[in-house]
Amino acid sequence: MKYDIDFKIRVIAYYQQGHSAYATAKHFNIDDKDVVKWVNQYQAGGVLAIKPKTRKAIYGCDFKLQVLTTMAGEDLSQSQAALRFNISSPALISVWRTAYARHGMLGLTAKAKGRLTMKHPYLTDKPDHEKSVEEIKRENEYLRAENAYLKKLDALLREREQAATKQGSSKD
Numbered sequence: 606m607k608y609d610i611d612f613k614i615r616v617i618a619y620y621q622q623g624h625s626a627y628a629t630a631k632h633f634n635i636d637d638k639d640v641v642k643w644v645n646q647y648q649a650g651g652v653l654a655i656k657p658k659t660r661k662a663i664y665g666c667d668f669k670l671q672v673l674t675t676m677a678g679e680d681l682s683q684s685q686a687a688l689r690f691n692i693s694s695p696a697l698i699s700v701w702r703t704a705y706a707r708h709g710m711l712g713l714t715a716k717a718k719g720r721l722t723m724k725h726p727y728l729t730d731k732p733d734h735e736k737s738v739e740e741i742k743r744e745n746e747y748l749r750a751e752n753a754y755l756k757k758l759d760a761l762l763r764e765r766e767q768a769a770t771k772q773g774s775s776k777d
Contacts, residue, residue: 608635613643613655620644642684649688658693666713669701 612633620629620640630637646654668690676686676698683695692698704712728744729736736744 607657608639610652610656613647614652616640617644617647617655645684645688650691654691662693663715664692665715666710669713670705670710672698673702673705 616629616633616635616639619632620626621644624632626637626640626644629640633640643655672686672690672692675681675689676683681689683698686692686698687695701713706712728747729740731740733741
């Protein structure tokens with residue numbers, strides 16, 4: 606669950622009045638781990654550190670490697686590294702560590718998101734005079750099928766439109 610900055614500041618203020626993390630969590634009906642995390646983030650980076658992210662952070666390969674080497678060199682836990690580098694989720698570092706152990710630097714590179722663009726196997730970018738007879742035949746077959754599909758779609762839409770106007774006129 607995402608909490609706004611005002612709520613987090615109230616939680617931190619309540620904790621800083623001398624209440625334990627458990628008592629604070631119980632008072633605000635949240636998890637005590639969130640209280641500890643927010644307090645640590647606030648102490649490390651101020652209000653900006655607890656501010657909810659407006660968009661998903663994108664981390665580069667060099668940054669991920671820097672986090673992992675710093676963790677190893679200074680014997681930091683994932684939570685400590687997340688605080689130091691202002692990473693929202695310590696579990697993300699675990700994912701990076703596993704990817705790096707399996708694939709090295711390639712494991713830290715960003716993967717392409719979403720579906721691949723659909724390619725038309727029968728259409729080529731060549732000018733017509735450079736196409737073979739076979740390529741022209743395949744393209745012609747593809748375009749005929751596409752044309753037939755569009756005609757059927759147009760007929761279906763007109764049929765629905767006529768049915769809607771018939772229903773509308775009978776209600777008058």
